[in-house]
Every structure is written in structure tokens, then in C-alpha cells.
Amino acid sequence: MFSIQQASALKGGSPLGAGLVQASRSLHTSSQSLAPVPPLPEKGGKVRHGLIPEEFFQLLYPKTGVTGPYMLGTGLILYMLSKEIYVINHETIAALTIGAIAVYGIKKFGPDVAAFADKLNEEKVAQFQEVKDHAMSSLVQAIENEKKEQWRVDGRSMLFDAKRNNVAMMLETNYRERLHMVTNEVKRRLDYQIALQNLHRRMELEHMVNWVEKSVISSISPQQEKESIAKCITDLKALAKTTQAKATA
């Protein structure tokens, strides 16, 4: 059972760190088994010639320089061959064959396969990124909507004022209309009364005139009528003479 600090020390410290952490987790003895798994390193360690870690060359460099590890390797191989610790048999030929095939395959198809793996990773990351971007943009949109709603709420008092004004105007208009109607009605009634009075007066006048005419006509005696007619005739004759005289003059 490792504590969390020891585990992180394990992870970073040595080249085997990641593997040791993974190995010690497999027993599920402590509650650390519930924690998230530390990720595997993205790229493997640097190797030279595909097999030997770069750290080995760095280890020997201070003491034996650049050719040190190669001398060591050659010496070891020759030692094992000469002492027949390693015997050359059919497996050596088979190993050479499969080594050649492996090297050829890796050299020829390696970059393509690596590019394919990178493309798969890109697609995976792009998917996650898209989800994140979509979430972010929808949240930003939500914030904008909220701000707009707040602005709308601020303007609500103006809306109420306008509505109130509208209602007041409507009430006023209605009142004035009613007032107008009332005055019209009153005027009509008064006009009627006036017309009635006028009618009365005219009828009285006409009646009076008729009565006066009748009484005058009835008062004219026949004698007076003759005399007035004769007077009229003499007047007319005199007038005629004067106009004749004017005409000839």
C-alpha cells in the first residue's frame, strides 16, 4: 500500500515510475483503488537503434565518450560468441531473418502508421473539443439571453407608463365624447324649444294680421270704397298727364 505522495514520487522519479504505480494498484487493497488512474505517458522513452534507451548512452558518456556503449556492446557480443555462452544455431538465422523483416516493416510503414494513429487521436480530441465549444457557446448564448431579459425588465416600467398614458387618454377621449354628446342633446332640446316659441309667435302674428286685415276689410264701407276708387282714378289721370308732359319736354 502506497500513500499518495509516494505514488506521485514513484510516477515522476524513475523511468519505471508509471509502470510501478500501475502495478501497485492492481491489488485493490487500499481505497486508492477508487482514485482516477494516472495516464500512460504519451510517447515512449527515446531509444537508439530501436532497442537501447538513450539514457544508457548518457550514462556512459562522461566516462567513455560517444563510442563507449558501442565498444561495450561489441565486446559483450564477441565475448559471448568466443566463449560459446551464446551458440550460433538455426535460431540465430531465424532471428536475423525476422529482425530484417521487422526493421524493413518499421522503416517502410512506420511513419504512415504513426500518422494514422495521430489522426485517430486528433479526431478524438476534436470531438471532445467540439462538445466543449458547443457547451461554451450555448452558455454564452444563455448569458446574452439573460442580459436581454434583464434589459427588458428595466424597460418594463416605461411600458407601464405608456400603457397608463394610453388608458388615461382613452378615458379622456371617452369623457369628452360623452360631454359632446350631452351638449348636442341639450342644444337640440333647446333649439326645439326656440323653434316652438318662434312658431308660436309667428302663428300669433299671422293670426293678428289676418284679424286686422279682416277687420279692416270689413270696416271699409261700400261708400268709402267708391270714393277711394274715384280718387285713385283721378290720381292716375293726373300722373298720366305729368308723365306725358315730361315725355314731350
Place this chain on the structure above:
Amino acid sequence: MMVNSFSQFESPVFLTIPLILLALILPWAFYPSRLHDDSSNRTLTLQNWFIGRFAKQLLASSTPKVHLWATLLVSLMLYIISLNLLGMLPYTFTPTTQLSMNMGLAVPLWLATVLVGFRNQPTLSLAHLLPEGTPTLLVPLLIIIETISLLIRPFALGVRLTANLTAGHLLIQLIATASLAFMWIMPAIATLTSILLLLLTLLEIAVAMIQAYVFVLLLSLYLQENS
């Protein structure tokens, strides 16, 4: 010590520790757990891609009942292909050259497919013993033949895998020995033999992968037939 050509297939024991257990467990180290599915490690990405493609291709044209066997079939395929390919390396032992192991894989799985078929739909499973449209006279004979062909399936599965791998390893050993023997006497012949060995190794790598696939494919077919 090379007593005979088949001594390379003896189960390796070192100081009374059977090393075949180590050889059987070794492929487990190459496939990390599912907790690393979202890793951006190239190797892991390629592995996951391959497993996904294979599972989809194997189970695309099958019913949901067959999909219950998906884990078993895919992991079986991964196991056999890793054992075979690791056996291509020099000085390694290939457990799938042992008939005992292959029969141990083939017989229980085949028997499981047959029993599943007979338990869920016995009439249909029995009906498989008689192909459609056979003349009436041939019916008894054909049933016997089909039953024999059904019972021979586990042996065929196991022996196919064993024989292919054993033959391949044997050939590699013999031709490599010949190449080595000729190297100091007739280098030209040794070169030709080496070229032959190169081609053979290429073939063996292909066979290793194909045989694993065939094993799993046939099992899935037997399952589809019976489910």
C-alpha cells in the same frame, strides 16, 4: 539439446518450474486495462482501433444473442494472435503448438455452441443435420454424414491451429538449420536458402494471424448457426 526436430515443441521446464505458464500469461502484459481507453498513446490508440474494427466486423451480421459472446470471441482472437506472433520471435515458445492447449480451447467452446443451440431451439439445431432439398433416398446417409461432420468440428478446430503453427515452426527450424549448414560450405546455396527462409517467415507471420482469425470466425459461425 536438440535430440530431434520436435524438441522445440516440448513444454519448457526450468528447475521444475513449468515456464509454459509464463508463456501463457505474457500476452496479458501487452494490453492495458480499459481505464486507459482515452489515452493519446499511439500504441494504445492503434490497439483500440484494431479491436473495435475486428469486433464490428465479426459481429456485424449477427443477432443480439450472438453479441453476448462478443467479449469471449474478441479476447480469444487477441490471445491467439498475440501468442502466435510472439512465437515468431527467436527463442520463444508458442503455446498454441501444443495440441492439448488448442483442444482445451476448441472443445469447450464448440460444445457450448452446440448445447446452446440444442437448449434454445432443439428442432432447428437438429434440422441443421439435413440440408434442404436432398432426395428422400439419401436422407439417412446424409444425416449420418452431417452428424459426423458436426462431431468432428472440435478436432478440426484444434488440429488446424496446432498443425499450421507446428508445421510453420518446424519448417523455419529446418530451413534455418540447412542455411547454417551450407553457410561455410556453399555460401551461394546458403543465400538462396536464406531467401527461402525470408519468404517462409513472411508466410508464417501471415499464417499466425490468419489462423487465429479463422479459429474465431468458425466459432462465431457455429454460434450463429445454433443461436
